[in-house]
Amino acid sequence: MPESIVRNRGQAMNSRLDIDISFCWPIAESVTPEEGLARLREAGFEGIELWPPSLEKFGAQRWATALEATGMRCFQLCPYFDFVHGPERIEQSRADLLAYLEAAEAMKCERLRVFTGPPWGEGVVGASEATEEQWQAAIEGLREFCDVAAQRGVELCLECHEGSLMEDAPSALRILNSVDRSNLTVNLQIPFPNEDWRVSLEKLASHTTHIHIHNWTEGPGAGELTFLSEGVFDWLPVLERIRRERNHASLCLSIEHADHHGRHDPWETARRDGPYLSRLRGASLRPE
Numbered sequence: 001m002p003e004s005i006v007r008n009r010g011q012a013m014n015s016r017l018d019i020d021i022s023f024c025w026p027i028a029e030s031v032t033p034e035e036g037l038a039r040l041r042e043a044g045f046e047g048i049e050l051w052p053p054s055l056e057k058f059g060a061q062r063w064a065t066a067l068e069a070t071g072m073r074c075f076q077l078c079p080y081f082d083f084v085h086g087p088e089r090i091e092q093s094r095a096d097l098l099a100y101l102e103a104a105e106a107m108k109c110e111r112l113r114v115f116t117g118p119p120w121g122e123g124v125v126g127a128s129e130a131t132e133e134q135w136q137a138a139i140e141g142l143r144e145f146c147d148v149a150a151q152r153g154v155e156l157c158l159e160c161h162e163g164s165l166m167e168d169a170p171s172a173l174r175i176l177n178s179v180d181r182s183n184l185t186v187n188l189q190i191p192f193p194n195e196d197w198r199v200s201l202e203k204l205a206s207h208t209t210h211i212h213i214h215n216w217t218e219g220p221g222a223g224e225l226t227f228l229s230e231g232v233f234d235w236l237p238v239l240e241r242i243r244r245e246r247n248h249a250s251l252c253l254s255i256e257h258a259d260h261h262g263r264h265d266p267w268e269t270a271r272r273d274g275p276y277l278s279r280l281r282g283a284s285l286r287p288e
Contacts, residue, residue, distance in 0.1 A: 021044065045072070
């Protein structure tokens with residue numbers, strides 16, 4: 001049985017940071033939850049981060065059954081909330097929140113990803129573009145959503161992403177400090193635009209519970225996405241810093257964009273990145 005199944009989330013063992021290993025789904029259109037979860041477990045993953053198309057396609061109950069059967073977990077569900085385009089969008093987001101909390105309960109998932117609005121395409125509102133009214137709507141909406149989610153034991157995790165109100169460390173901290181809820185955390189996705197990753201880490205390590213982990217051929221955010229073991233970025237200092245900031249806590253490392261924008265087969269990424277993440281975790285948890 002994977003170690004993550006017998007650990008209690010948020011309770012560190014031997015006074016250390018708990019690290020879980022996850023994979024963003026969908027992985028392939030034709031793969032069923034049962035088949036895909038079993039294959040990911042064989043590659044060393046302990047669970048998944050589930051995006052809306054696949055949740056809607058198979059339904060929460062089938063996912064719940066498949067997760068239990070394979071001994072895997074759902075570490076994060078990924079709705080798309082919108083607080084910055086008026087009352088109608090906020091009301092739709094309220095309905096989405098309740099639906100995702102129901103799905104989270106069925107799947108024993110304790111984390112929902114949060115955007116403040118569409119992070120790409122039409123209607124993008126970044127931190128530097130937002131009006132004070134949009135900032136206030138997002139802050140009030142997130143405060144309300146955090147309180148509702150807390151009643152179900154669920155945290156909301158801000159995905160730090162260009163085109164959102166948390167697209168760099170200062171904007172993310174403005175949201176975190178203004179909302180002021182213990183179940184609002186950070187999904188770190190470095191590098192941020194126009195910000196050195198070390199600065200981002202310094203400011204946000206203590207708030208980080210989830211990481212979209214990537215690597216690149218030429219440096220942080222530079223060149224092509226590639227397998228973790230073949231990129232030039234060293235993630236170990238990142239994990240060691242979070243360990244120091246968040247001892248007695250949990251962190252999930254989640255593989256995102258496993259096809260590397262069409263360059264590689266996602267299953268090959270899973271085969272390579274699963275063992276690599278296990279080694280990285282082991283290195284980051286060694287006594288200092």
